[in-house]
Amino acid sequence: MTDTTSPKNKVISITAVGTRGNAKGKLFTAKTDSQGRYALNEKTSSPMQGNTTNRAKNKVYASTLNDALSLLQTEEYLINLVSAHGKRALREYKKINIEYV
Numbered sequence: 001m002t003d004t005t006s007p008k009n010k011v012i013s014i015t016a017v018g019t020r021g022n023a024k025g026k027l028f029t030a031k032t033d034s035q036g037r038y039a040l041n042e043k044t045s046s047p048m049q050g051n052t053t054n055r056a057k058n059k060v061y062a063s064t065l066n067d068a069l070s071l072l073q074t075e076e077y078l079i080n081l082v083s084a085h086g087k088r089a090l091r092e093y094k095k096i097n098i099e100y101v
Contacts (some may be wrong), residue, residue, distance in 0.1 A: 010066065011064075012099050013086065028087075042077055043075075079094075
């Protein structure tokens with residue numbers, strides 16, 4: 001696991017490239033919401049309801065990209081990424097690109 005607490009490991013961006021449909025080849029980036037937080041979704045699944053990850057009740061928030069990365073590294077969360085056209089994508093840790101200072 002990467003040490004995300006060291007100042008030299010300050011995360012400055014989390015991105016991913018779309019892989020299917022209209023999103024294919026487009027860049028998606030972690031952006032803050034109106035309250036300055038990064039949104040993640042807890043991975044959840046229910047035998048009765050199927051995959052419920054994308055529901056609002058499963059959202060968690062991180063105040064920094066380093067905090068978001070720490071959650072992603074547990075592999076229990078997906079990060080919300082946004083394209084330049086406002087489309088949203090959820091990506092897991094192994095599907096993201098991380099840029100450090």
